[in-house]
Amino acid sequence: MSGNAAIATSVFGAFMVLTVGLGLLSVRADRGKRGGGLAEWSVGGRSLGTVFIWVLMAGEGYTSFSYLGAAGWGYNYGAPVLYVIAYMSCGYAIGYLVGPMLWGYARQHGLVGIADMVAHRYGRPWLGAVVAVGATVCLLPYIQLQITGMGVVVSTISYGAISINWAYFLAFAVTTGFVVVSGLRGSAWVSVLKDVLVIGTLGFLAFYVPVHYFGGYGNFLDRLVDEKSQWLTFPGHASGGMGQSWFVSTSFLNSLTVVIFPTTVAGYLGARSADTLRRNAIALPLYNVLLLVPMLLGMAALFVVPGLVGADSNLALFRLVIDSLPAWAVGVIGVAAALSSIVPMAVFMLVIGTMWGRSVLGLVPRLAAHQKLGSQVVVVLAGALALLLTYTAPNTLVRLSLISYEGMAQLVPMLLLGLVWRRMTLYGALSGLVVGAALVCALVFTDRDPLWGVNAGLIALAVNLVVALAVSFLGPGDQDDRPDAEVLADVEVPAGEADVTAGTAEGADVVRAAAGADAMETGTGTEGAREGKGGGGPP
Amino acid sequence: MLRRSSLLWLLVPYVLYLGALPLVNRVHPTIFGLPFLLCWLLLATLLTPVAVWLAWRGDRKRGRA
Numbered sequence: 001m002s003g004n005a006a007i008a009t010s011v012f013g014a015f016m017v018l019t020v021g022l023g024l025l026s027v028r029a030d031r032g033k034r035g036g037g038l039a040e041w042s043v044g045g046r047s048l049g050t051v052f053i054w055v056l057m058a059g060e061g062y063t064s065f066s067y068l069g070a071a072g073w074g075y076n077y078g079a080p081v082l083y084v085i086a087y088m089s090c091g092y093a094i095g096y097l098v099g100p101m102l103w104g105y106a107r108q109h110g111l112v113g114i115a116d117m118v119a120h121r122y123g124r125p126w127l128g129a130v131v132a133v134g135a136t137v138c139l140l141p142y143i144q145l146q147i148t149g150m151g152v153v154v155s156t157i158s159y160g161a162i163s164i165n166w167a168y169f170l171a172f173a174v175t176t177g178f179v180v181v182s183g184l185r186g187s188a189w190v191s192v193l194k195d196v197l198v199i200g201t202l203g204f205l206a207f208y209v210p211v212h213y214f215g216g217y218g219n220f221l222d223r224l225v226d227e228k229s230q231w232l233t234f235p236g237h238a239s240g241g242m243g244q245s246w247f248v249s250t251s252f253l254n255s256l257t258v259v260i261f262p263t264t265v266a267g268y269l270g271a272r273s274a275d276t277l278r279r280n281a282i283a284l285p286l287y288n289v290l291l292l293v294p295m296l297l298g299m300a301a302l303f304v305v306p307g308l309v310g311a312d313s314n315l316a317l318f319r320l321v322i323d324s325l326p327a328w329a330v331g332v333i334g335v336a337a338a339l340s341s342i343v344p345m346a347v348f349m350l351v352i353g354t355m356w357g358r359s360v361l362g363l364v365p366r367l368a369a370h371q372k373l374g375s376q377v378v379v380v381l382a383g384a385l386a387l388l389l390t391y392t393a394p395n396t397l398v399r400l401s402l403i404s405y406e407g408m409a410q411l412v413p414m415l416l417l418g419l420v421w422r423r424m425t426l427y428g429a430l431s432g433l434v435v436g437a438a439l440v441c442a443l444v445f446t447d448r449d450p451l452w453g454v455n456a457g458l459i460a461l462a463v464n465l466v467v468a469l470a471v472s473f474l475g476p477g478d479q480d481d482r483p484d485a486e487v488l489a490d491v492e493v494p495a496g497e498a499d500v501t502a503g504t505a506e507g508a509d510v511v512r513a514a515a516g517a518d519a520m521e522t523g524t525g526t527e528g529a530r531e532g533k534g535g536g537g538p539p
Numbered sequence: 540m541l542r543r544s545s546l547l548w549l550l551v552p553y554v555l556y557l558g559a560l561p562l563v564n565r566v567h568p569t570i571f572g573l574p575f576l577l578c579w580l581l582l583a584t585l586l587t588p589v590a591v592w593l594a595w596r597g598d599r600k601r602g603r604a
Contacts, residue, residue, distance in 0.1 A: 234564050
C-alpha cells in the first residue's frame with residue numbers, strides 16, 4: 001500500500017468507526033426518556049426539532065448522486081442536470097403545506113409511513129400491504145445506487161487499496177451497523193457529521209478548484225462561456241431529448257413525488273411539531289445552493305480531464321480532487337461522499353423495514369405484537385438483498401431504478417388527493433394506481449421516456465388521475481361510515497401543541513408531555529404490545 | 540383555502556424555475572461572468588426560501604401557525 005493510500009484509508013476508516021459510534025450513541029443519549037416502540041425507532045418518537053429535521057432531510061436529499069451523478073451529468077450534458085435543483089426547491093416549497101398535513105394525520109392516528117396512511121384512509125389493511133410491496137420495489141434500486149456509489153468513491157479515494165467489492169460490503173455493514181439499533185434518530189445524528197463535512201468540503205472545493213486550475217472564477221467562467229456554451233443552456237450537450245419540455249415536466253412531476261417519497265415522509269413524521277416542518281420548508285431550499293458545486297466542478301473537469309466516457313464520467317469530481325489535493329484531504333472528501341451514500345441508504349432501509357413491519361407483517365396476527373422487531377429484521381434483509389443483487393445481477397436493479405421515481409409518483413392521487421377529498425373511492429384510487437404504474441413500465445421499458453419530449457411519468461400520472469376520478473364518480477361507492485374527521489387529513493394543522501409555547505421554559509414541559517403521550521400511543525417499554533391499529537393516538 | 544391566499548407564494552418557485560424557463564434559457568448576457576441561465580437558477584434558489592417565508596408570515600399574521 002502506498003503512503004497516499006495508507007493515509008486516505010486511515011482517515012476513511014476512522015470516520016467510519018465514528019459514524020457507527022455516533023449512530024449508536026443517539027440511542028444511549030435518549031434511553032429512558034421514552035418507550036422503545038416502533039414509532040420511537042421509525043420516526044424518532046416524533047420528537048426531532050427544527051435543526052435535526054433540517055439536517056436529516058437535507059441529508060436524505062443529498063445522496064451519492066450529488067457527488068457522482070451530478071458531476072457526471074454536468075460533465076456529459078450540462079444544463080439538464082439542473083432539474084435536480086428545480087424539483088427539490090419546488091418540492092420543498094409545497095412541503096410547507098403537505099408536510100404538516102401528513103404529520104398531523106400520522107400523529108392523530110398513530111401512523112408511521114405512507115403505507116399505513118393509505119390503509120387508514122381507505123379502511124383496508126391489505127391496501128397498506130400492496131403499497132408497501134410496490135414502494136419496496138421502487139426503493140430497492142436506490143439502496144443499490146448508494147452501495148455502488150459508495151463502492152466507486154471508496155475504491156477511488158483509497159487509491160485502490162480497498163477493492164470495489166469490499167467497499168460495497170462496507171457500505172452495507174456501516175449502514176446496517178447503526179440503523180438497525182438507532183433508527184431515524186441515529187440517521188439524524190449521523191446526518192450532522194455528514195452535513196458538516198459536505199458543507200465544509202464542497203464550500204472549499206467551490207473556491208479551490210477554479211483557483212487551482214484556472215487562476216480564479218473569472219477565467220473559469222470565461223472559458224466555459226467561450227468554449228462550452230452548448231453545456232450552458234437547454235437541451236445541453238448531446239443529451240438525447242432532454243430539452244425544455246423535458247426539464248419542466250420532470251421537475252414538476254418530481255416536485256410532487258418528493259413530498260410523498262417514503263423517506264421524505266419519514267422526515268416529516270419525525271418532527272416535533274407542525275411548525276418545525278414549516279420552518280424547515282423555509283430553510284431547506286438553501287441547501288440546494290450546494291448542488292450547484294458538483295455540477296460546476298463536473299463542467300470544470302471538461303477542461304482538466306477531457307475524454308471521460310460512460311461510468312468514468314461519474315468520477316469527474318474525484319479525478320480533480322485526487323489530481324490536486326494531498327491524501328488526507330482526499331480521504332476527508334471521500335468520507336463526505338461516503339456519508340452521502342450512508343445516510344440516505346439508512347433511511348431507505350428504515351422506511352422499507354417500517355412499511356413491512358407495520359403494514360405487511362402487521363397483518364399476520366402472530367407477528368402483529370412484534371412490529372419493531374419485524375421491521376429491524378426486514379431492514380437487514382432489504383440491505384442484504386440489495387447487496388446480493390449488486391454482486392450477482394447489478395443490471396436488474398439498474399433497470400428497476402428507471403421506473404423508481406416515476407412509479408412512486410403514481411401514488412400521489414391515492415395518497416394526497418385521497419387525504420383531502422372524501423369522494424375518492426378505494427376502487428378509483430386503486431384503478432388509477434394500477435393503470436399509472438402499468439403505463440410507466442410500458443413506456444420506460446420500451447424506451448419511450450421521454451415521450452414527445454415530456455417525462456413519461458407525468459403522462460402516466462395524468463392518465464392515473466383521470467382514471468381515478470372517473471372510477472370514483474362512476475364506479476361503486478365505498479361503504480365507509482366513519483366521519484370525515486377520522487378519514488381525511490387536516491390541511492390546516494395548527495402549530496403543534498408543543499410549539500405554542502416553544503422557546504419558553506414551559507415549552508420544554510409541553511414537549512415532554514407530548515412525547516409521553518406518544519410513548520403511550522406506541523406502547524411504553526413492552527415491545528410493541530399495543531402497536532396494533534387499535535392503538536388510538538392522543539386526540 | 541381562500542383564507543390562506545398567502546399560500547400562493549408557494550407557487551413562486553414553480554414560476555421562477557419552470558414558467559420563466561423559455562425566457563432565461565440563454566448564455567448571454569453573463570452576470571459577473573456567470574452564464575445567464577445559471578445565474579437565474581441561482582437567484583431562484585436563493586428566492587425560494589423567501590417565498591416560503593412569505594407564505595409562513597401570512598399564516599402567522601392570521602395567528603394560526
